[in-house]
Amino acid sequence: MNILEKYSLAGKVAVVTGASQGLGRGYAAGLAEAGARVMCCARSVGELRSVAEEIAGKGGRAEPISLDVTRYEETGKIFEAVRDKCGRLDILVNNAGTEEVADFVDVTPAQYDKIMDVNLKGAFFTAQAAARIMKEQKKGKILNIGSLGSAIGLARSSVYCGTKGGVLQMTRAMAIELAPYNIQVNALGPGYFRTPMTEPFFQDPTHKKWIEERIPAGRVGTVEDLLGAVIFLCSDASDYLTGQILYVDGGWLAS
Numbered sequence: 628m629n630i631l632e633k634y635s636l637a638g639k640v641a642v643v644t645g646a647s648q649g650l651g652r653g654y655a656a657g658l659a660e661a662g663a664r665v666m667c668c669a670r671s672v673g674e675l676r677s678v679a680e681e682i683a684g685k686g687g688r689a690e691p692i693s694l695d696v697t698r699y700e701e702t703g704k705i706f707e708a709v710r711d712k713c714g715r716l717d718i719l720v721n722n723a724g725t726e727e728v729a730d731f732v733d734v735t736p737a738q739y740d741k742i743m744d745v746n747l748k749g750a751f752f753t754a755q756a757a758a759r760i761m762k763e764q765k766k767g768k769i770l771n772i773g774s775l776g777s778a779i780g781l782a783r784s785s786v787y788c789g790t791k792g793g794v795l796q797m798t799r800a801m802a803i804e805l806a807p808y809n810i811q812v813n814a815l816g817p818g819y820f821r822t823p824m825t826e827p828f829f830q831d832p833t834h835k836k837w838i839e840e841r842i843p844a845g846r847v848g849t850v851e852d853l854l855g856a857v858i859f860l861c862s863d864a865s866d867y868l869t870g871q872i873l874y875v876d877g878g879w880l881a882s
């Protein structure tokens with residue numbers, strides 16, 4: 628196979644969770660542009676329909692699927708339905724996530740549970756559902772979504788950082804168990820990107836300035852800045868790369 632062909636996702640079936648808005652919406656569009664048939668998952672089905680229509684309008688293939696990653700018992704059935712419909716499952720971009728900023732001393736058990744349930748437990752059982760299918764195929768890619776909070780502490784985000792540190796560790800543990808089945812499990816660590824989740828940070832001039840001053844690249848990234856890494860980590864070009872996190876942060880963590 629030609630080296631450039633290894634980066635193509637033509638003929639592959641991908642699931643993207645949290646595809647209704649923000650970065651997940653961009654990942655779904657990028658994977659479709661690279662050739663994948665993309666199953667766009669989230670709770671807001673109306674939004675997912677518009678994502679799928681937008682992708683179809685550009686000549687790609689995408690379909691909306693209602694999935695709440697905290698309904699752990701349903702996740703397996705939804706992934707089996709994807710496999711039955713599409714014949715296989717090649718890629719999971721395990722992106723659904725949530726955040727509720729609060730001082731550590733003020734975090735309530737309800738806030739803690741909400742963030743943990745989506746970001747860590749939800750991501751865990753979504754990856755498990757995908758891995759069960761990929762194991763049968765002896766091929767697959769799982770891309771978990773970490774954060775700067777996988778590597779460093781972020782103030783007022785203690786639970787979020789706990790989940791994203793956990794995402795990195797579970798990525799490593801999943802990777803070693805799944806490597807014999809030719810399934811690669813990696814994580815993407817985006818820096819700060821402007822999405823509905825981070826919009827309150829960018830609306831606050833002090834916080835916005837703090838973010839911008841810490842990016843050596845001198846600008847806040849866009850989802851397009853993440854797509855090269857996403858497509859690489861979901862493609863045959865990364866078949867010998869597993870258990871790693873790739874930070875795409877304009878140089879933040881290097882500084």
Ligand SMILES: NC(=O)c1ccc[n+]([C@@H]2O[C@H](COP(=O)([O-])OP(=O)(O)OC[C@H]3O[C@@H](n4cnc5c(N)ncnc54)[C@H](OP(=O)(O)O)[C@@H]3O)[C@@H](O)[C@H]2O)c1
Nearest residue numbers: 645647648649650669670671695696723724819820822824
């Ligand atoms: N933006 C950043 O700067 C940044 C940086 C590092 C890492 N990340 C990570 O990247 C991912 C996406 O972040 P974002 O900024 O794009 O956030 P966002 O704009 O808030 O989007 C979050 C997505 O997750 C979905 N979601 C939330 N709870 C869900 C649930 N229970 N079941 C299924 N889907 C659920 C939402 O869809 P519904 O509400 O329709 O379900 C939405 O599509 C997250 O894991 C986040 O931690 C973001």
